[in-house]
Amino acid sequence: MNLYDIKNESLVAEGKLRVEWAARNMPVLKSLRGRFEKEKPLQGIRLAACLHVTTETANLMETLKAGGAEVRLCASNPLSTQDDVAAYLAIEARIPTYAIKGEDNETYYRHLKNVLEFIPTITMDDGADLVSTIHKESRQVLSTILGGTEETTTGVIRLRAMEKDEELMYPVIAVNDAQTKHLFDNRYGTGQSTVDGILRATNILISGSVIVVCGYGWCGKGVSGKCKGMGANVIVCEVDPIRALEAKMDGFAVMPMIEAIKNADVIITVTGNTTVIDEHHLENAKDGIILANSGHFNVEINVGRLNVLLYPNVRHVPMLKNLY
């Protein structure tokens, strides 16, 4: 039986080139890899990872393997998987990889189980899906687990809730809390890639448009700053008084969503919360408004409700959904 489930085995060469390109922009990881190859600090570790299956993650997986760990990988989001990277990892790098771009929910959770089948000693999460699956359904893993790591704000919030309820059964390091993570990847990385995603999907001109950014955490600060730098009129929506004040003093207009949406050309949610844009907000929106979510889960915009109540004819374009 193949220890992988990927879309297309013929994409290895393409994936390899792109993984090598990403490596050129990851000098810190490269230096760790050199050290790991000599010192093998992860010898004997079985590491299950649930991360976005991208070129950067491929470099992390190879670094962990170079450190002596046995590694398995599944996707932490069904839409972000790069199928050529999955092919490269599974076939050339010989890292069991379970990820297919656009996989349905059933496949997504089967892949999580596939990764847990080898009874890992360390879990590496982006959104706490492995921790959550182990605690809910695969508790046999708890007897051998040493600990876990968590990449993102949303995952850390869930883990702290588990700790508070005394439900967390193994230690987890919140990578998101590291300053070299959230001060940089969230602000500059997510800031840039959010704008990039919107431009690729819509091809709009940012300059002169009204962009509402909902949430002024590290990601929201990044998104707002990039949009302002490109000439947008940026409005920030917040629920935290200190962050709202910070946004105001950083030079942004600050107001409630129900007001902000009236003039918005684009709304970007980066809150980590649910139902931030709901039906009643859309009643105030201009025709043709673009809704974008950059938060971890796809629950920030109530798309399901909007489809049912407002827009029966929905056309799906890859990574872009038009609502008529």
Add this chain to the structure above:
Amino acid sequence: MDMSFANQALSAVYIAHHAGELDNKVYSVPKDIDETIARLKLEALGVTIDILSEQQKRYLSSWKEGT
């Protein structure tokens, strides 16, 4: 993602070597890992920075020094 994943890799090593000392809690990344990664990134960017003198270290850690 360079520094994020450097944190992931070094946090995994930290768990592998300190698992027995940890409770079932959420931990922050140890500060020395954070600083190591920042130093490696600065080095990669070709940036060098100043170092506190002994006099400056004493000044910062003492309440007896003059203002």
